[in-house]
Amino acid sequence: MGRFQNKSSQMAKERRNVIKVNPYELPEKALAIIANICSAQNMDDTSLIYGLMKHELAKPNKDGDSFDAFTEKKRKDFFNIDFLDDFKWQVYVELADELRAHENTSDTQVVVAGGYSAGKSSFLNRITGADNLLPTGIEPVSMVSTYLYCSKNTNEIVVKGVNLRNAIVLLDKDILQSIQHESKSKIYLASVLNKLFVELPSENLDGFVFIDTPGYNNSDKKNASNGVTDEDTARKALSSGNVLIWVVDAGAGTVPAKDRKMIDYFFEQNENGKVVVLFNKADKKGIAETQRIVDATFKEFASYGDKVIDVLGYSSSENKIYYSARQYDMSRLLFEMKKCGNGNSGVQKILSDIEQMFEDEIEFYKEVVESYKEDRKTRIKQREEFASFLDGEKRGTSNYLEVLSDLLITSYNEVLNAARKLGDSSKKALDCWCNFHNGVMDFENNDHWGTSKILNRAIEQSSRNYDQCVNQHNRAIEYQYYDEDFRKEWFKRIKDQLDRIDSNLQHDYDETVNESKEINAEIQKYESLANAMYNYECIVIDSLKNGIRQYQACAHKVQDVRIQTDNLNIFAAISKGNYAEFTACFANGVKLNEYTSDGYSPVTWAVKEGANDMVVFFMDHEADMFALDQRGYNAFHTAVENGYKDICQLLLDREPELAKTLTANGEDYRSLANKSNFAEWLNQII
Incomplete structure (x- = not known):
C-alpha cells in the first residue's frame, strides 16, 4: 500500500510548484488599484500656457485698446465677425483639451485594427518582442485604447494610464492582462481608465507608436464598464494614425466588406494615411494558399493606389512573413511605414488652426x-x-x-x-x-x-x-x-x-x-488691420509655443498608484491572516518549495495557521497538495496534525487520494490523528 501511495504522491508532484497570479484578477487587489487610480488628481495646470500671452494681449495699442477691446471694436470689419469667440474656444478649450490628452507624439503612429479574434494583440506581442504583454485568447480583450511607445532609449517596460480625471498614473504590467470584457474578478478596470501608454525598449521599432484597438465587430452593445462600443473605440483610434495595419484572420480568405468600410473611414480621417493589410495566422493556410489570398487582395485594393503599402501573409505564432505582395521583409515594411509621417499631433494642428484664423483675416484685409x-x-x-x-x-x-x-x-x-x-x-x-x-x-x-x-x-x-x-x-x-x-x-x-x-x-x-x-x-x-493682426498673431503663437514648452516640461507628472509587492513575505502574510497581502505575493510568483526555519512550505504553513481561504486559493491555483515539506508532511498531514476538521474536509473533497499518502517517516493519517486524538473523526469521514 505504501508503494501505491508514493506513486500517487509522485503523480501529484507534477502539479504546479510555482504559482504566479495576475493580482488584478482578485477582487481585493482590483478594488485596491481602482481606488488608487481614482484618487489620482490631475496635476496639469494649463493656465501657465496662457499667462504670457494674456499679459501681452492686455497691453493697449496706439488707440489704447487691449486685444479683446480691439477685436470687439473692429468686429464689423473682420472676415469672421465671431473671430474673438472662435479664437478663445481654440485656445482655452480645444488646445487645453488636446494638451491634456497626453498621447501627442512626433513618432510614426500605427493603428493596429481589425475584426474580433483576428490576432491583433498576438501580432503586436510578436513584433515588439514583448511576449504575453498584451492579453490574447478567445475572450475579447482590451476596451481601452493602448499606445505602445517603442524607443531605443527606454530600458524597461513601463505602463502608464490616464484616469477619468485626466491624471497620468504609473501601473504594473500585470494590469494589461486584466482590462478585459470578462474579468475574473468581475471588477472592470476599464471603467476607470481612458487610455493606456506602454513604453517599450526596442532598437528596431524606435520612433514607432502602435495603437492597439479592440475588435470593432465584437458587439453592437455598449460595454458595461465604460458605456462605449468597441467599434466606437476603434473608430476613435483610426483618426489618429499615420498608418493603419488592418489585421484579418487568414481563414477568412479575403477582406470582408465591413472591414473595407472601416479602412475607407480611416482614409476619410487621414487624407495622407496609408494601409498595410496583414493576413494573420498564415501558418494555417500554408505558403501557396497564402500567396493566392494576398495576390487576390492586392488586386482588389488596386483602386487605393499608393495608399497601400503592402498586403502580406503573416504568422504570429512563428513571427514570420509567409508572403508579401511587394516582396517586403519586416525591415523593409517598417522602413516604408516610417516614411508615412511623424505623428498626428493635435496640438500642432490646433496651433496651425489658430495661425490660419489670423492668416484668413490678414488675407481678407489684403484682398480688400x-x-x-x-x-x-x-x-x-x-x-x-x-x-x-x-x-x-x-x-x-x-x-x-x-x-x-x-x-x-x-x-x-x-x-x-x-x-x-x-x-x-x-x-x-x-x-x-x-x-x-x-x-x-x-x-x-x-x-x-x-x-x-x-x-x-x-x-x-x-x-x-x-x-x-x-x-x-x-x-x-x-x-x-x-x-x-x-x-x-x-x-x-x-x-x-x-x-x-x-x-x-x-x-x-x-x-x-x-x-x-x-x-x-x-x-x-x-x-492697419492687417499689420495689427500680424503683430497679434506673432504674439499669440510665440507665447503659446513658449507656454506649451514650459507646460510639457513640467506637466503630465506621473503618479505611482501601484500596490507595492516588493519585500512581501508569503509566510508573514499567512501568519497575519492578511489575504490582500497574501494574494499580492503571487504577483511576483511564489515558489512552493521554499520553507520556514521549521520546515513548513507555504501550503503547509497556510494549513498550520488555519487559513482556510488561503488553502482554497492554493487548491484553486493547482498547488501540489501532495508535496511534502521539509518536515516530511503534506497539507493533509498538517491539517490532521493540527486537528483542523474543516481543512481536512476541504482537502479530501478536492483530493480524496490524500488520505492514502504517508509522511516521510511512513506515518499515515491514523498515526498522526492518534497523536492529537483526532482519529475518531477522521475514521468517520474516510
Whole structure:
C-alpha cells in the first residue's frame, strides 16, 4: 500500500510548484488599484500656457485698446465677425483639451485594427518582442485604447494610464492582462481608465507608436464598464494614425466588406494615411494558399493606389512573413511605414488652426486693400477725365458769357445808339425841312399870296412829300427793342444758370475727390488691420509655443498608484491572516518549495495557521497538495496534525487520494490523528 501511495504522491508532484497570479484578477487587489487610480488628481495646470500671452494681449495699442477691446471694436470689419469667440474656444478649450490628452507624439503612429479574434494583440506581442504583454485568447480583450511607445532609449517596460480625471498614473504590467470584457474578478478596470501608454525598449521599432484597438465587430452593445462600443473605440483610434495595419484572420480568405468600410473611414480621417493589410495566422493556410489570398487582395485594393503599402501573409505564432505582395521583409515594411509621417499631433494642428484664423483675416484685409486700390485707379482715371471735362466746361461757359454779354448788352446798346442817332439826324433833317416849308408858307401866306401858280404847285408837292417823309420816319422808329436793365436782368439769369451747371459739375468732381479720399482711408484702415493682426498673431503663437514648452516640461507628472509587492513575505502574510497581502505575493510568483526555519512550505504553513481561504486559493491555483515539506508532511498531514476538521474536509473533497499518502517517516493519517486524538473523526469521514 505504501508503494501505491508514493506513486500517487509522485503523480501529484507534477502539479504546479510555482504559482504566479495576475493580482488584478482578485477582487481585493482590483478594488485596491481602482481606488488608487481614482484618487489620482490631475496635476496639469494649463493656465501657465496662457499667462504670457494674456499679459501681452492686455497691453493697449496706439488707440489704447487691449486685444479683446480691439477685436470687439473692429468686429464689423473682420472676415469672421465671431473671430474673438472662435479664437478663445481654440485656445482655452480645444488646445487645453488636446494638451491634456497626453498621447501627442512626433513618432510614426500605427493603428493596429481589425475584426474580433483576428490576432491583433498576438501580432503586436510578436513584433515588439514583448511576449504575453498584451492579453490574447478567445475572450475579447482590451476596451481601452493602448499606445505602445517603442524607443531605443527606454530600458524597461513601463505602463502608464490616464484616469477619468485626466491624471497620468504609473501601473504594473500585470494590469494589461486584466482590462478585459470578462474579468475574473468581475471588477472592470476599464471603467476607470481612458487610455493606456506602454513604453517599450526596442532598437528596431524606435520612433514607432502602435495603437492597439479592440475588435470593432465584437458587439453592437455598449460595454458595461465604460458605456462605449468597441467599434466606437476603434473608430476613435483610426483618426489618429499615420498608418493603419488592418489585421484579418487568414481563414477568412479575403477582406470582408465591413472591414473595407472601416479602412475607407480611416482614409476619410487621414487624407495622407496609408494601409498595410496583414493576413494573420498564415501558418494555417500554408505558403501557396497564402500567396493566392494576398495576390487576390492586392488586386482588389488596386483602386487605393499608393495608399497601400503592402498586403502580406503573416504568422504570429512563428513571427514570420509567409508572403508579401511587394516582396517586403519586416525591415523593409517598417522602413516604408516610417516614411508615412511623424505623428498626428493635435496640438500642432490646433496651433496651425489658430495661425490660419489670423492668416484668413490678414488675407481678407489684403484682398480688400487690393480691391480698393483697383477701385482707386478707376476713380483717379474718372477724376482726371472729369477734371478735364470740367475745365473745358468752365472755359466754355466763360466764353459763352463773353459772347452773350457782347450780344445782349454791349453790341445791342451800340445798335440802339446808332438807331437813335439815325432817328435824331432824320428828325433834324425833317425839322430843317419843316422850317423851310414853314418859311415858304409864311412867305406865301403873308406877303406874296398868289405870286405864281408854279410856286403854289411846288409848295403843295413839297407839303405832300414832307407828310410822307414824316410818316415814314414815324413808322421807322416804331420797332421792338429791350431796355438795358431788362437785358442785364436776363444776362444775370443766364449767367446764374450756367454757374449752377458749373457748380453741379464741380460738386460731382468734388465727389470723386472725396470718394478717392474715402478709398484711401479704407485702404489705410485695412492695411492697419492687417499689420495689427500680424503683430497679434506673432504674439499669440510665440507665447503659446513658449507656454506649451514650459507646460510639457513640467506637466503630465506621473503618479505611482501601484500596490507595492516588493519585500512581501508569503509566510508573514499567512501568519497575519492578511489575504490582500497574501494574494499580492503571487504577483511576483511564489515558489512552493521554499520553507520556514521549521520546515513548513507555504501550503503547509497556510494549513498550520488555519487559513482556510488561503488553502482554497492554493487548491484553486493547482498547488501540489501532495508535496511534502521539509518536515516530511503534506497539507493533509498538517491539517490532521493540527486537528483542523474543516481543512481536512476541504482537502479530501478536492483530493480524496490524500488520505492514502504517508509522511516521510511512513506515518499515515491514523498515526498522526492518534497523536492529537483526532482519529475518531477522521475514521468517520474516510
